[in-house]
Amino acid sequence: MSIGTRTPRRGALARSESRQALGFVSPALAGLALFTIVPVVLSIVMGFFNWPTFGEKTFVGFDNYIKLFTDSPDFWPALRNTFVFAILYVPISVALSFLLALSLHSRIRGRGALRVLFFIPVVTPMVANVLVWKMMLQPQGLINGISQSWFGIELPNFLADPQWAMIMVVLMSVWAGLGYNMLIFSAALEQLPESTVEAARIDGAQGLRMIWSITVPLVSPSIFFASVMTMITSMQVFAQPQLLTGGGPGNSTQPIVQFIYNQGFKFQELGLAAAAAWILFAVIIAITAAQFSVQKKWVHYEH
Amino acid sequence: MKKMYIAAAVAASAALVLSGCSTGDAASGGSDTIVVDMWAGSEDDTAALEAQVAIAQEQNPDLKIELRTAPWGDFFTKLTTNMASGNMACVTGMNSGMLSSYTAGFAQLTEADLKTAGIVADEFAPGAFDILSNKGDLYGVPFDMATMLTYYNADMLAETGAPVPAVGWDFDDFEATAKAATTPEHAGFGIGMGGFQWQALPIAKAGVQPVKQDGTLDLTNPAFVDAATWYGELVTEQNVALPVASASDTGWGENQYSSGMAAMAVDGTWNAVGYLDNDPGFEAGMAPLPAGPEGSLGLILGSGFGIAQDCENKEGALKVLGSLLSVDSQDYIASSGRSYPARLSSQPLYFESLAPEYREQVEEAFTAAFSNVQGQYVSDNWSKVDTFVQPQLVSVYNGQESMANVLETAQSQFGK
Numbered sequence: 001m002s003i004g005t006r007t008p009r010r011g012a013l014a015r016s017e018s019r020q021a022l023g024f025v026s027p028a029l030a031g032l033a034l035f036t037i038v039p040v041v042l043s044i045v046m047g048f049f050n051w052p053t054f055g056e057k058t059f060v061g062f063d064n065y066i067k068l069f070t071d072s073p074d075f076w077p078a079l080r081n082t083f084v085f086a087i088l089y090v091p092i093s094v095a096l097s098f099l100l101a102l103s104l105h106s107r108i109r110g111r112g113a114l115r116v117l118f119f120i121p122v123v124t125p126m127v128a129n130v131l132v133w134k135m136m137l138q139p140q141g142l143i144n145g146i147s148q149s150w151f152g153i154e155l156p157n158f159l160a161d162p163q164w165a166m167i168m169v170v171l172m173s174v175w176a177g178l179g180y181n182m183l184i185f186s187a188a189l190e191q192l193p194e195s196t197v198e199a200a201r202i203d204g205a206q207g208l209r210m211i212w213s214i215t216v217p218l219v220s221p222s223i224f225f226a227s228v229m230t231m232i233t234s235m236q237v238f239a240q241p242q243l244l245t246g247g248g249p250g251n252s253t254q255p256i257v258q259f260i261y262n263q264g265f266k267f268q269e270l271g272l273a274a275a276a277a278w279i280l281f282a283v284i285i286a287i288t289a290a291q292f293s294v295q296k297k298w299v300h301y302e303h
Numbered sequence: 304m305k306k307m308y309i310a311a312a313v314a315a316s317a318a319l320v321l322s323g324c325s326t327g328d329a330a331s332g333g334s335d336t337i338v339v340d341m342w343a344g345s346e347d348d349t350a351a352l353e354a355q356v357a358i359a360q361e362q363n364p365d366l367k368i369e370l371r372t373a374p375w376g377d378f379f380t381k382l383t384t385n386m387a388s389g390n391m392a393c394v395t396g397m398n399s400g401m402l403s404s405y406t407a408g409f410a411q412l413t414e415a416d417l418k419t420a421g422i423v424a425d426e427f428a429p430g431a432f433d434i435l436s437n438k439g440d441l442y443g444v445p446f447d448m449a450t451m452l453t454y455y456n457a458d459m460l461a462e463t464g465a466p467v468p469a470v471g472w473d474f475d476d477f478e479a480t481a482k483a484a485t486t487p488e489h490a491g492f493g494i495g496m497g498g499f500q501w502q503a504l505p506i507a508k509a510g511v512q513p514v515k516q517d518g519t520l521d522l523t524n525p526a527f528v529d530a531a532t533w534y535g536e537l538v539t540e541q542n543v544a545l546p547v548a549s550a551s552d553t554g555w556g557e558n559q560y561s562s563g564m565a566a567m568a569v570d571g572t573w574n575a576v577g578y579l580d581n582d583p584g585f586e587a588g589m590a591p592l593p594a595g596p597e598g599s600l601g602l603i604l605g606s607g608f609g610i611a612q613d614c615e616n617k618e619g620a621l622k623v624l625g626s627l628l629s630v631d632s633q634d635y636i637a638s639s640g641r642s643y644p645a646r647l648s649s650q651p652l653y654f655e656s657l658a659p660e661y662r663e664q665v666e667e668a669f670t671a672a673f674s675n676v677q678g679q680y681v682s683d684n685w686s687k688v689d690t691f692v693q694p695q696l697v698s699v700y701n702g703q704e705s706m707a708n709v710l711e712t713a714q715s716q717f718g719k
Contacts, residue, residue: 248550
């Protein structure tokens, strides 16, 4: 019998199933191509062209990139603002949501309801969140009103002062995004291995020592995940400064994504916008790679 | 396996074609179909446009007219996309403030074109053809015209005993009213943030525009700088206006006024009816902009229709454009009180459509305001200038930056 030496042929059923599977997946593939692959490739190409929305497109090589770094008055401030936002936002957001998750981890009454309450800003449209914060922060708003009537102190015009405006954008963003990381940490805390925790307790660990030496290392993969994701979203911040401060006063709160938006949709310079977008992409990749490279030192995957 | 990959690729390509490329040449329609594209924010707006299109259809039975609309906010995004893809509607709506960014898509209209459309320039208000002109070239014909007015809260002025703005008033009168109407509860004036809103008073005071007629940026013109500085000092020195809370408050002054927080504001004639029927229920009044030493220079603004440069049936499109601006159509928009028409013979119908108690005041303010107007000059990069200046104004009104500095920076950055 020579059958053993031949590769077995696939059955008709398997082939038909493969075809059907490809048939089913093709609309998704078309969507992926149309809305992801084509725009990504096109944006790479655009970055090397002077590409007005209409009119003649001309190849300019790296001119858009050079122009951004040397001749665009708003590019460096936008990059700086994005970094300032990320540096303030990421640690505060991660630390506060971890503390919140820890607090709600204790067996307190109504913790489920509290979790829902803290998660509400995450699912509320950003426009609504911003409206509320604007009403609180403006000179005739709630905070200044209370400060004046209770303490007789006139507070600064928070959203119109270059220093305060960024702090308020960060504060508002932290408030709005707190619930998301809290939920991740809550899930991680629910999964803490009982045996390890119990062993630590028997050894006398409690309070801060317990949190620092046992809980934090055990949930470090979640902290790492939250840090990476929060860093990426903070580098892409747009809605909060756009709606709360309009990027102002001046350009003091204009992030890089708002700069890209302005170049592309207001000034119709798509080539410049695409180049700026790829610079942002490179920055995000570099930071994420750096986060991954240092994770070995503090993230513990084995329980 | 290879066959399967090919089948998948074919299926993906078919889906791509079906989903992405099906719009094809739809906007230009067949040669006897003329598409009219215009913004409409409500059912009322759409109904009014449909009525005008019906008039045009009746006048052009050999053509098929198709109306397309999008809200104001989406219209220009859609137009940008349509222009980029060569899919612009033959008859497309355009606004004076937006034209400079879209001239590439519109055909320049010649005397012969106007003749084909049956449009006689003399039948339109003086300066109306400046509305959709750019650097001397005509890109469209306006159906309505607008300029900026000073609106006031008559109840607030009566309560504080402040002098009431009137035709022929000057900037001293303006300051006197603003000061007298300022109390701890409300400001005398709502400071402007929008391009037209903040520039109107400085232009009226200086008698010059911040751009020259040839499109050269002239933000550092000393007369304009002085007038603009005076404008910023209404907040910082004269304390008759509240500083803006955030650069995202683009309608700050007008919102302050309409919510009863400020006694006066500068806004366009397009909001006249809205302010008269305001929600808080105060008695609203209006007057032209105050006069400076050189008189009171106002800008003529408005919207109209132009012809797409790549329109296949230009003659048909011109006929439709002519009908949309015909006496019947203009009479319709005037008598419905929707906007102040550009055609002279239709203008009285606008005032007749207003409630009798407002009629005389509105007519007097409009007539005076439109008597000394100039087309708005804009530079090619005007949208960049506007986008730069607006968030800087917040710093000016909060005393952290000088108006002269902002204008100088904008001039050096965008005036190259």
